[in-house]
Amino acid sequence: MSTTSSLAMRLRASGQLPVLAAAACTVVLLLVGSLYSSNFLSADYLLLQLQIASFLGIIATGAMLVILLGGIDLSVPWVVTVGGIMSAAAAGWWGPTGAAIAIPFGIGCGALLGLANGIGVAYLRVPSMIFTLGVNAVAQGLIVVQTGGFAPQDRATPTMHLLATGRSLLGLPNALLVWAVIGAATMFVLHRTSFGRSVYAVGNRERAAYLSGVDARRVTLLCFTIAGACSAAAGVLLTGYSTKAYQAMGDAYLLPAIAAVVLGGTNILGGSGSYLGTVVGVILITLLQSILSVMQIPEMGRQVIYGVVIIAMLLVYGRGRRHSD
Numbered sequence: 001m002s003t004t005s006s007l008a009m010r011l012r013a014s015g016q017l018p019v020l021a022a023a024a025c026t027v028v029l030l031l032v033g034s035l036y037s038s039n040f041l042s043a044d045y046l047l048l049q050l051q052i053a054s055f056l057g058i059i060a061t062g063a064m065l066v067i068l069l070g071g072i073d074l075s076v077p078w079v080v081t082v083g084g085i086m087s088a089a090a091a092g093w094w095g096p097t098g099a100a101i102a103i104p105f106g107i108g109c110g111a112l113l114g115l116a117n118g119i120g121v122a123y124l125r126v127p128s129m130i131f132t133l134g135v136n137a138v139a140q141g142l143i144v145v146q147t148g149g150f151a152p153q154d155r156a157t158p159t160m161h162l163l164a165t166g167r168s169l170l171g172l173p174n175a176l177l178v179w180a181v182i183g184a185a186t187m188f189v190l191h192r193t194s195f196g197r198s199v200y201a202v203g204n205r206e207r208a209a210y211l212s213g214v215d216a217r218r219v220t221l222l223c224f225t226i227a228g229a230c231s232a233a234a235g236v237l238l239t240g241y242s243t244k245a246y247q248a249m250g251d252a253y254l255l256p257a258i259a260a261v262v263l264g265g266t267n268i269l270g271g272s273g274s275y276l277g278t279v280v281g282v283i284l285i286t287l288l289q290s291i292l293s294v295m296q297i298p299e300m301g302r303q304v305i306y307g308v309v310i311i312a313m314l315l316v317y318g319r320g321r322r323h324s325d
Helices: 002-014 017-036 043-068 076-123 128-147 158-165 174-192 194-204 206-211 216-242 251-263 275-294 299-318
Strands: none
Touching (some): 043 174, 043 194, 043 275, 076 128, 158 174, 158 216, 194 216, 206 216, 251 299, 275 299
């Protein structure tokens, strides 16, 4: 008994207990899913789930950086939409040249919105929840005004379609490879660079980080900009996956992205968390979505479940002090 307690204490101290708990829940979901469908554990089906998880995983990457700061990004839905619509529209505006730059153009538009979020939160000192919600509304209005409800070209370019649906290496989905590259870069930045250490420092105690020489405003600005770029990149892939861009295409990703991050053990109050946990959380949420779909649970019920998960994790983390003065 003492050995079990000692192991649990070590896992809790290392911060890996939430990751293991999420991984255990993932295994349970796989077993439950296999009871509903014999194909649930097949290689093709699991690869399809990983392909779908890639879109959420890229969004969750940016969401995690913001949450590590102790903030929240509520502009995800329409930043995703901006990335998808503007990347497709670029080809309609500029022909072959536009098709060549469609992907970086869409991601760049998302990064600009993320930059606006960062300026508002870091320099204007507006609470992230309020400012990002405002940017989300502004992005929605700009897209409707600019496109009149329709993009100049709503069809995905061949490159976008290939990235989202193709399988170019060892039969693995290209979208999964894109997520893997983004994830590897994120892990390197968080754990091997001074910027990554600064992100954790600001999330733990911004005043102490500032006094130790960390440019907290610059760190916040960069994290929100990266988050915007990640959301837009997911929008580009979603456009390629569905072969067209459409209004409100990112609405279904806000709560699942936040839920995936907190399920993976990232403290929603900021300062602690691992990207491996976010990956496990994304896979868990994707499998949960798949099972709920098989069980024909309506979208309203799914949103309730995501909300309950976020509230539960907030209560768990909120029982402790974020930092002491």
